[in-house]
Structure formats: C-alpha cells, structure tokens
Amino acid sequence: MHTKRNNIALFSFFLFLVFVARAGADTATTQADGTFDVPQVFSIAFYTDSNVLYSTGIPFSGMDSTKTWVYADGRNEGDGKSDTGCVCSSNLGVTWYLKIHAEATPPFSLDKIFYYFGQPWNRTLGAPADGQLARSANWYNLPGSPTVIYIAGNGDKINTPDGTLCTFSFAINPSQLAANRLYNCRIVYTLTTSA
Amino acid sequence: MKNRKTNKYQRKEVSTMKKLMMVMVMGLFAMAIAVSANAADQTQQSTVNATVGGIFSLSFVTDDANVIHSNLIPFSNVDPSTSENYSDGHAEGKTDVGLVCLSNHGSTWKLKVEMNGGSTLFHKLLFNMGQPTDRNTSSGASGSRTYGDDWYEVPATSTVLYTSGDYDKINTPYGVEATLTFKINGAGLVPGSHTATVTYTMAEVV
CATH class of the missing domain: 1.20.5 (Single alpha-helices involved in coiled-coils or other helix-helix interfaces)
Structure with missing residues (x-):
C-alpha cells in the first residue's frame, strides 16, 4: 500500500513535469540584435511623361523669324504641357533650394530665351509642394548665374520616395537671328542646401 | 511552480x-546624426538647340493708314494742262505705295523698280521715294538710296532704288518699309485710258 501510494505520487510528479515542460514550450523567446542604415537621398533627376516632353535636349526647329515668341517643337500656347521636369528628392530633413541658370553660345544671347516655372508638385503626397517660389509664376529671362527659383517647404525636406516635381517651359524670341545656323544655350538646374 | x-x-x-x-x-x-549633415550640390543640364527658318520677301504695306494704295493706283482725273497730277485720295503726308522688305539671310539686298517701256505713260509717270524706315526701330533704315529727294521718271529697265545697310541684312520680325508717291505729267497725253505696270524687285546680292 505504501508502495502503491509512492507509485501514484511518482506518476503524478512525472505528469506534473510533463505539464510543466509543455507549459515551458508554450512560452518561447527570440532575440535579435541589429543596426539600421537609411541611405542618404539628395538627388535631382529628369522626369518625362506624355506632358513633360524633353530632358537633356530641347529643340526649337525652323523658328519663324517674323514672330517674337516661339515655343519648343511640339508645344503651343496653353497646351498644358512642359518642356522639362526635374524630380528633387531628399531625406536630409533640411531646407533645400532649386536654382537655375543658363549659358548662351554667341551670337545667341540670354535676352532671347525665357522660362516659365510654376508651383512644384509633391509626388509622395500627391499634392502641390508646400515650398515657396522665389518669384511669382511668370515668364522671365534665364539668369546667367545660379539663381534660386524655389525654396523647399516642410513637406519637401523629407519627400521620399517619390520626390518633388518641378516643371519648366521655355520660349525664344527669334527676331534678329540669322537663317540657317544653329543656336545653342545650356540650361543648368541645381539642387542645393545653400541659399 | x-x-x-x-x-x-x-x-x-x-x-x-x-x-x-x-x-x-x-x-x-x-x-539622426548622419541625416543632419549638408549634402553636395546636385545638377542636371538641358541643351537648347535652335534654328531659324529663312525669310526673304517683298510685300505691300497693309497696316499703315498713310499708305493709300498697293497693287492698283488710280488717277481718275488727269489734267493735261498740268504736270502735277496725283493719285486719287492723295493728300499731304500720304504716300501711294508701301513695300516691306523682309530678310534674315544676313546678306545685302537691293530694291529695284521698272515700268513697261511700251506704256503711253513712259516719261510721264514720275516717282518720289524718301529714306526707307526700319520698322523694328521706327527710325530711318541704315541703307542708301540711289535717288535723292526729288521726282524722277520711272525707268523702263530694272533700276536700283535702295541698297540695304548692315541693320537691314537681318531685319526681322518687321522688316524695312519703303514708300513711293507717284504723279503724272498730263502734258501731251491724249484723252482716254492709259495704263502702266510698275514692277518692284527685291534682289539679294550673293
């Protein structure tokens, strides 16, 4: 009888151990150590689609010299398109500036070429960018030295993954330009953290 | 447990x-430490390539209220007793014909005039042309006239009236305007209708 009681106790103890072991198996832990590197993004890249027609080359072919205002090939007044588009991307969390300037090859001169720049578009948010135009949206002569045209807003400071889209249109006054020669002008867009 | x-x-x-x-x-x-640092400037570039279509044209002025005729100059009441017969509607300060010479070739050009020599108005039809006007600047054109400020018979052979100056060689968008006034010497003209064809030519000097 004493042995039977011991056997029962022992069996119960083993049962207890089984239950405890199973209870231990239900509570599992994991441990992971790691570091997270977020790469710096600060870039300007061309953007094209059906409404943004050009990028590295902007053609003005066979301009009518009896006119004083000519658009790029394929462009018309009020067509809703742009000549070039630049996507400015940043995750620096600081204010950035978009600048523009041009260098004309003589006899072409900067007083012959004009640009139009309106409020940019925050592609990540799907809304107008919240930064500030340096001048109101209008036609201006291209400057000969880097000139701020847009100051990033709070929503632009970290605008990844899709960036802020800035679009441009250009026009030329062909009067007093000779026929049958090629005129060149280089336009530079600069994304910078310096005002 | x-x-x-x-x-x-x-x-x-x-x-x-x-x-x-x-x-x-x-x-x-x-x-946070890494992203607060300034980044180097980033740039992109576009190149504008532009060409201009050539233009070399001669046309009548149509936008000047002081130019009263173009391809037809009527003289309805020529008085044979006078040499001073002017076109219909002529008045002080107005001219009969205006010609716009347009070029962006960058070369010298000449404006010429002639009339058909067989006309009964040969030696009877006279013209006067002042210094042409640069329509871009609204000032005198930079070229030179062959004839001075006087009346001359319209020649029977193509004769240079004006030779372009440096600023006329590329004179777009508005060109150079030359205006002419005509008069008829009625002496010796028989009664009836008389016609003459006056031809104006803009010729490029290559």
Whole structure:
C-alpha cells in the first residue's frame, strides 16, 4: 500500500513535469540584435511623361523669324504641357533650394530665351509642394548665374520616395537671328542646401 | 511552480525587449546624426538647340493708314494742262505705295523698280521715294538710296532704288518699309485710258 501510494505520487510528479515542460514550450523567446542604415537621398533627376516632353535636349526647329515668341517643337500656347521636369528628392530633413541658370553660345544671347516655372508638385503626397517660389509664376529671362527659383517647404525636406516635381517651359524670341545656323544655350538646374 | 517558470520566461522576454529597444534607440540616434549633415550640390543640364527658318520677301504695306494704295493706283482725273497730277485720295503726308522688305539671310539686298517701256505713260509717270524706315526701330533704315529727294521718271529697265545697310541684312520680325508717291505729267497725253505696270524687285546680292 505504501508502495502503491509512492507509485501514484511518482506518476503524478512525472505528469506534473510533463505539464510543466509543455507549459515551458508554450512560452518561447527570440532575440535579435541589429543596426539600421537609411541611405542618404539628395538627388535631382529628369522626369518625362506624355506632358513633360524633353530632358537633356530641347529643340526649337525652323523658328519663324517674323514672330517674337516661339515655343519648343511640339508645344503651343496653353497646351498644358512642359518642356522639362526635374524630380528633387531628399531625406536630409533640411531646407533645400532649386536654382537655375543658363549659358548662351554667341551670337545667341540670354535676352532671347525665357522660362516659365510654376508651383512644384509633391509626388509622395500627391499634392502641390508646400515650398515657396522665389518669384511669382511668370515668364522671365534665364539668369546667367545660379539663381534660386524655389525654396523647399516642410513637406519637401523629407519627400521620399517619390520626390518633388518641378516643371519648366521655355520660349525664344527669334527676331534678329540669322537663317540657317544653329543656336545653342545650356540650361543648368541645381539642387542645393545653400541659399 | 508553473507560475514561477512562466515569470522566468517573461523576465527573459522583458530583458530581451529592453536590449532591442536600446539597439533601436542607438540606431535612430546614429541615423539622426548622419541625416543632419549638408549634402553636395546636385545638377542636371538641358541643351537648347535652335534654328531659324529663312525669310526673304517683298510685300505691300497693309497696316499703315498713310499708305493709300498697293497693287492698283488710280488717277481718275488727269489734267493735261498740268504736270502735277496725283493719285486719287492723295493728300499731304500720304504716300501711294508701301513695300516691306523682309530678310534674315544676313546678306545685302537691293530694291529695284521698272515700268513697261511700251506704256503711253513712259516719261510721264514720275516717282518720289524718301529714306526707307526700319520698322523694328521706327527710325530711318541704315541703307542708301540711289535717288535723292526729288521726282524722277520711272525707268523702263530694272533700276536700283535702295541698297540695304548692315541693320537691314537681318531685319526681322518687321522688316524695312519703303514708300513711293507717284504723279503724272498730263502734258501731251491724249484723252482716254492709259495704263502702266510698275514692277518692284527685291534682289539679294550673293
């Protein structure tokens, strides 16, 4: 009888151990150590689609010299398109500036070429960018030295993954330009953290 | 005993979580340091390539109220007793014909005039042309006239009236305007209708 009681106790103890072991198996832990590197993004890249027609080359072919205002090939007044588009991307969390300037090859001169720049578009948010135009949206002569045209807003400071889209249109006054020669002008867009 | 083993695992889990949180905080701190630094300027460039279509044209003026005729100049009441017969509607300060010479070729050009010599108005039809006007600047054109400020018979052969100057060689968008006034010497003209064809030519000097 004493042995039977011991056997029962022992069996119960083993049962207890089984239950405890199973209870231990239900509570599992994991441990992971790691570091997270977020790469710096600060870039300007061309953007094209059906409404943004050009990028590295902007053609003005066979301009009518009896006119004083000519658009790029394929462009018309009020067509809703742009000549070039630049996507400015940043995750620096600081204010950035978009600048523009041009260098004309003589006899072409900067007083012959004009640009139009309106409020940019925050592609990540799907809304107008919240930064500030340096001048109101209008036609201006291209400057000969880097000139701020847009100051990033709070929503632009970290605008990844899709960036802020800035679009441009250009026009030329062909009067007093000779026929049958090629005129060149280089336009530079600069994304910078310096005002 | 069961509860004590459970707490043991919980304590280990809490300890693990603390370690994970610490690592995450340290990682975020490192990232904050990295992103606050200024970045180098980034640029893109476009090149504008532009060409201009050539233009070399001669046309009648149609936008000047002081130019009263173009391809037809009527003289309805020529008085044979006078040499001073002017076109219909002529008045002081007005001219009969205006010609716009347009070029962006960058070369010298000449404006010429002639009439058909067989006309009964030959030697009877006279013209006067002042210094042409640069329509871009509204000032005198830079070229030179062959004839001065006087009346001359319209020649029977193509004769240069004006030779372009440096600023006329590319005179777009508005060109150079030359205006002519005509008169008829009625002496010796028989009664009836008389016609003459006056031809104006803009010729490029190559």
